[in-house]
Amino acid sequence: MFGQRAVQQSMRRLAAQRPAQQTLSRFAAPAAVATNTHYLQYRQAATQTISSEDQSKANEILNRQRLNRPVSPHLSIYRPQITWYGSALNRITASILSGGFYVFGVAYLVAPLLGWHLETAVMAASVAAWPLALKVLVKMSLAFPFTYHSLNGVRHLAWDMGKTLNNKQVQRTGWAVVGLSIVSSAILAFV
CATH class of the missing domain: 1.20.1300.10 (Fumarate reductase/succinate dehydrogenase, transmembrane subunit)
Incomplete structure (x- = not known):
């Protein structure tokens, strides 16, 4: 119980810090350590929800594209x-x-x-x-x-x-x- 609470509190503290202040010096490149620029970098990913109607249209397009793909040759043609x-x-x-x-x-x-x-x-x-x-x-x-x-x-x-x-x-x-x-x-x- 105590171990779980300690881990949770540590994770909350890390999440509350600004991302630029979290260091990963163990995994950083030597040049980044030498110049003191070895901070974690985050990239925000844009996400978007797709309706089931749009998803089915996308699947239909994908299935039509798959029909036009070349089939790799089998040994029997050689x-x-x-x-x-x-x-x-x-x-x-x-x-x-x-x-x-x-x-x-x-x-x-x-x-x-x-x-x-x-x-x-x-x-x-x-x-x-x-x-x-x-x-x-x-x-x-x-x-x-x-x-x-x-x-x-x-x-x-x-x-x-x-x-x-x-x-x-x-x-x-x-x-x-x-x-x-x-x-x-x-x-x-x-x-």
């Missing part, structure tokens, strides 16, 4: 390019890699509590029992995000050094990264 697909695939593979690490890490930590066996020997024995086609498919789907993201990272490092930045080279390196990623993930899948 011709797809390898840079789009490469950028999207780089982000997707990064999400798959980081999400996979987190999911496997948490699963590995809680495995003893749940009775799961995620030890290397158990996982290797279970994968060895799979058919060859399933092994290749799983290995390739695990290897592709690593290879693509790594090779695309090298491509971005080349860009950071100012190499292969013209349109033709960007397209070539984009397709080269996709091709090399598929080939290298297939090689890793058959190893």
Whole structure:
């Protein structure tokens, strides 16, 4: 109760003072402090009430103006390019890699509590029992995000050094990264 009364009285005193005498030296610019001109400044704003009839007319004008505004173009009006697909695939593979690490890490930590066996020997024995086609498919789907993201990272490092930045080279390196990623993930899948 006492704290509230003290704050209210302080606020009343500040409001009763002339605005030119209220200082804000903590927030003032150094030049204003040096010249002792660091007072609060107030600007009076002119306000006017608008009748509901005038407000509805203003809303109608605003709605008509909105109908004439240009609509921003969507991606569907542009011709797809390898840079789009490469950028999207780089982000997707990064999400798959980081999400996979987190999911496997948490699963590995809680495995003893749940009775799961995620030890290397158990996982290797279970994968060895799979058919060859399933092994290749799983290995390739695990290897592709690593290879693509790594090779695309090298491509971005080349860009950071100012190499292969013209349109033709960007397209070539984009397709080269996709091709090399598929080939290298297939090689890793058959190893």
